Amino acid sequence: MKKDLNGKITRGTQRTLDAFFDAMTALLQTKPFADISVNELCERAGYPRATFYNYFEDRDDLLTYCWIALSQRADSADLASVESSRRVDVALDAMADLLESNTAMLHAVLAHNPPDGPLFASLHRFIEHNARQLMLTCVDRDRFDLPADLIADHYANTLLLVLDWAYLRGHTLTRAQLHDYVHTLLRGVE
Known part of the structure; x- marks a missing residue:
């Protein structure tokens, strides 16, 4: 992940992470992971692709963040x-x-x-x-x-x-x- 989750996370960062987490979990309930695109994730989260790539390397990186968020x-x-x-x-x-x-x-x-x-x-x-x-x-x-x-x-x-x-x-x-x-x-x- 491009963002350090061990440091202090601002409300804006948390809001963005939550939006992508919600987008991924919602899409996973409707289709296979392999069929989910970054564009769909961004559209569902309400953020541009540039924001996605400021936070994550790719879809797998977002998926890892989702596991971290769930485990917390x-x-x-x-x-x-x-x-x-x-x-x-x-x-x-x-x-x-x-x-x-x-x-x-x-x-x-x-x-x-x-x-x-x-x-x-x-x-x-x-x-x-x-x-x-x-x-x-x-x-x-x-x-x-x-x-x-x-x-x-x-x-x-x-x-x-x-x-x-x-x-x-x-x-x-x-x-x-x-x-x-x-x-x-x-x-x-x-």
């Missing part, structure tokens, strides 16, 4: 301060809450973008990276003889596997079942 809405607790035996559950709940709070949008997007298509491949890469970083910060290094980054990858991939299976592939699970599935799959490490 998740209630992600500081996992390092959570008791180690509850960290996986807290991370799973934060991710599940985000997916559940956006169920209508998710279903509309799924209607036009298959789970094995480029849109969800991008989402999967984004979540995998962030889940790995999140899990890496809270791995109890003294508890295992394995490298922390390997354990973080295993935990992140397991969380993603269960969330993908439940929310993107349409297998309805209760929250208790989500937790049970994750813990059952992680038993080899725990």
